[in-house]
Amino acid sequence: MNEQLLLENIRGVLNRLEETILFALIERAQFKVNSIIYKPGALGEALGGESLSAYLLHETEKLHARMRRYTSPDEHPFYTDLPAPILPILRYDENPLQPNNVNINAEIRRIYEVEIVPLICQEGDDQQYGSSAVCDTNCLQSISRRVHFGKFVAESKFRSDPLRFRPLIGRGDALALEEAITDEEVERNVLDRVERKARTYIQELQPGGAGRIEPAIARKIYSNWIIPLNKKVQVLYLLQRCTG
Amino acid sequence: MNEQLLLENIRGVLNRLEETILFALIERAQFKVNSIIYKPGALGEALGGESLSAYLLHETEKLHARMRRYTSPDEHPFYTDLPAPILPILRYDENPLQPNNVNINAEIRRIYEVEIVPLICQEGDDQQYGSSAVCDTNCLQSISRRVHFGKFVAESKFRSDPLRFRPLIGRGDALALEEAITDEEVERNVLDRVERKARTYIQELQPGGAGRIEPAIARKIYSNWIIPLNKKVQVLYLLQRCTG
Numbered sequence: 252m253n254e255q256l257l258l259e260n261i262r263g264v265l266n267r268l269e270e271t272i273l274f275a276l277i278e279r280a281q282f283k284v285n286s287i288i289y290k291p292g293a294l295g296e297a298l299g300g301e302s303l304s305a306y307l308l309h310e311t312e313k314l315h316a317r318m319r320r321y322t323s324p325d326e327h328p329f330y331t332d333l334p335a336p337i338l339p340i341l342r343y344d345e346n347p348l349q350p351n352n353v354n355i356n357a358e359i360r361r362i363y364e365v366e367i368v369p370l371i372c373q374e375g376d377d378q379q380y381g382s383s384a385v386c387d388t389n390c391l392q393s394i395s396r397r398v399h400f401g402k403f404v405a406e407s408k409f410r411s412d413p414l415r416f417r418p419l420i421g422r423g424d425a426l427a428l429e430e431a432i433t434d435e436e437v438e439r440n441v442l443d444r445v446e447r448k449a450r451t452y453i454q455e456l457q458p459g460g461a462g463r464i465e466p467a468i469a470r471k472i473y474s475n476w477i478i479p480l481n482k483k484v485q486v487l488y489l490l491q492r493c494t495g
Numbered sequence: 496m497n498e499q500l501l502l503e504n505i506r507g508v509l510n511r512l513e514e515t516i517l518f519a520l521i522e523r524a525q526f527k528v529n530s531i532i533y534k535p536g537a538l539g540e541a542l543g544g545e546s547l548s549a550y551l552l553h554e555t556e557k558l559h560a561r562m563r564r565y566t567s568p569d570e571h572p573f574y575t576d577l578p579a580p581i582l583p584i585l586r587y588d589e590n591p592l593q594p595n596n597v598n599i600n601a602e603i604r605r606i607y608e609v610e611i612v613p614l615i616c617q618e619g620d621d622q623q624y625g626s627s628a629v630c631d632t633n634c635l636q637s638i639s640r641r642v643h644f645g646k647f648v649a650e651s652k653f654r655s656d657p658l659r660f661r662p663l664i665g666r667g668d669a670l671a672l673e674e675a676i677t678d679e680e681v682e683r684n685v686l687d688r689v690e691r692k693a694r695t696y697i698q699e700l701q702p703g704g705a706g707r708i709e710p711a712i713a714r715k716i717y718s719n720w721i722i723p724l725n726k727k728v729q730v731l732y733l734l735q736r737c738t739g
Contacts, residue, residue, distance in 0.1 A: 267706065381563065455691075
């Protein structure tokens with residue numbers, strides 16, 4: 252099987268992404284909620300009606316698109332009006348995914364702003380708008396990468412047992428697909444590990460200071476959102492997959 | 496004294512910046528050195544003769560300048576040709592620093608590319624150019640912030656003992672100023688703490704995987720560069736300070 256589809260390799264990437272996500276969340280948690288940065292138009296005309304957090308994400312994506320970020324099969328933009336790459340396209344190893352248009356970034360952004368930021372940041376406004384918005388871009392990009400990696404997971408699972416998946420895809424049975432891709436033991440291990448990592452990292456953050464993510468909160472972010480959204484991507488991907 | 500100049504508050508900021516820097520370095524260390532991204536012009540005409548790492552830093556600074564990042568007295572850009580802010584300027588708390596033009600980012604960038612990247616990254620090329628360059632921007636911005644925070648440290652030290660500093664500044668005695676601002680016990684504590692933090696963080700990174708920063712390497716980065724550069728900023732700042 253293609254190296255990118257070995258479940259062991261995929262799980263290595265997902266494991267390492269836990270650090271990227273936790274570090275990004277710990278950085279964001281230094282600052283207060285600063286809800287004004289999520290309100291479209293709240294910081295003046297110059298942002299073209301976007302919120303500051305959205306504007307910075309959008310401009311960053313334009314820059315990264317020119318650097319060919321979104322030609323990689325494991326990267327998914329939040330915006331669709333991005334410029335073409337100005338760097339020569341890299342020849343990636345053969346893309347192991349089937350053609351698909353699954354992208355749930357709009358949902359990720361809503362959950363991040365409405366659920367996750369208030370969970371990790373102190374209430375209120377500390378005027379650190381730019382710094383908070385820069386952190387938002389990092390958080391959103393790393394969570395999006397983790398969630399959409401479900402496509403590789405799903406493709407790997409399909410290829411390891413096509414006889415099981417073909418009929419479920421054939422009749423478009425999302426519930427049965429979700430059951431087929433679920434491995435409760437793996438999920439429990441991920442949650443335990445994320446909670447343990449957060450416990451390790453919090454040791455070094457000053458008590459009473461901002462920027463501490465409680466281990467139970469890290470676990471909750473994974474159990475309520477990151478794992479379910481990853482599984483949603485897996486199911487959506489499989490529903491679009493040809494059964495060949 | 497101005498709250499921003501209480502040595503205790505400054506040390507709290509510097510302590511927290513250790514996480515920001517370590518996290519950024521750990522992220523960069525996932526990728527190989529990829530020396531092509533530091534070679535001006537190596538990735539084609541489209542980057543206007545800049546290296547990829549420099550281009551991405553430059554474009555990011557343009558974006559952040561529009562978001563008024565560099566109106567804050569603790570932020571120092573690497574480039575001088577940046578656009579004006581498009582957001583209304585925040586009224587910062589009274590800037591406690593004296594007017595000065597100290598900015599050693601050119602030196603920071605050279606040390607980062609030549610010394611630090613080869614120390615934390617595996618040799619070679621993994622084609623992760625864009626990802627590496629994005630990490631470079633985060634590393635450089637966080638190291639620059641830490642180093643230039645020396646201005647606040649120096650101003651605080653001056654105000655706590657003007658009688659000692661005035662004559663040294665008056666006769667432009669850089670060596671005596673360096674001695675006056677040096678606190679070896681504080682430096683040793685910082686080094687011990689950075690090494691301990693790196694030891695904590697490495698626990699959770701997969702053995703054999705890329706992206707591990709050895710505790711001795713973290714200590715070395717601080718002892719060889721971050722602390723000496725911070726002290727250099729302190730001395731340069733004091734040399735420009737009026738003695739009033």
